Amino acid sequence: MAKPKPANAKDPAECTQMILPVRDALDILSGKWKLPIIISLSFGNKRFSQMAREIPNITDRMLSKELRDLEINQLVKRTVYPSVPVVVEYSMTQYGKSLERVIGELRNWGMQHRKRIITKKSSE
């Protein structure tokens, strides 16, 4: 460990190093829909219409676009069953499951954020 320096004198490269992987993650998970879709699939395999019902306010168009992005990044798998009529099912890949802890922390933070807002409003 380097000896402590005043905060402002820290190496800017160190800070940038820390930012880059977070940016990589944000690039993949960007927007307001990808994580909700992954959460929905964490409860089990789903068909398109089931997800459309479970995710508040998502449009079919958005859901379809985001599912395609998630498939490209191998977080979600699309399986077509050759029945009559054809059944299409979406599932989370093993790789998608690696997001569990990220989602858990976002959820914890979101819950305490909402609690904080409510407490504040009621004390105003």
Next chain:
Amino acid sequence: MAKPKPANAKDPAECTQMILPVRDALDILSGKWKLPIIISLSFGNKRFSQMAREIPNITDRMLSKELRDLEINQLVKRTVYPSVPVVVEYSMTQYGKSLERVIGELRNWGMQHRKRIITKKSSE
């Protein structure tokens, strides 16, 4: 615990319940710049120009807009020192520090995602 049900039969309300706090968190942290700004301030108080240098590709306009949003949500504090010339410094609030674990998990995930991409490219 309820007894196991087939995945598809799960209560959709349970899934929606899980999505809402994550959505709350994403609303506050949306976009590609807010977390990088918070990371930059986690290394110490900064002036505007220092942050503009440390955060890859951010424009002054974006930085200024995002700092304002973060200030409104009380994640970042702006302090004006009445020196000549006036010095403006940004710092992370106690509340901003509560994002540490979210950032840590995003960073871990981003790092292993990058490793995965590189391994795949080199084996192609």
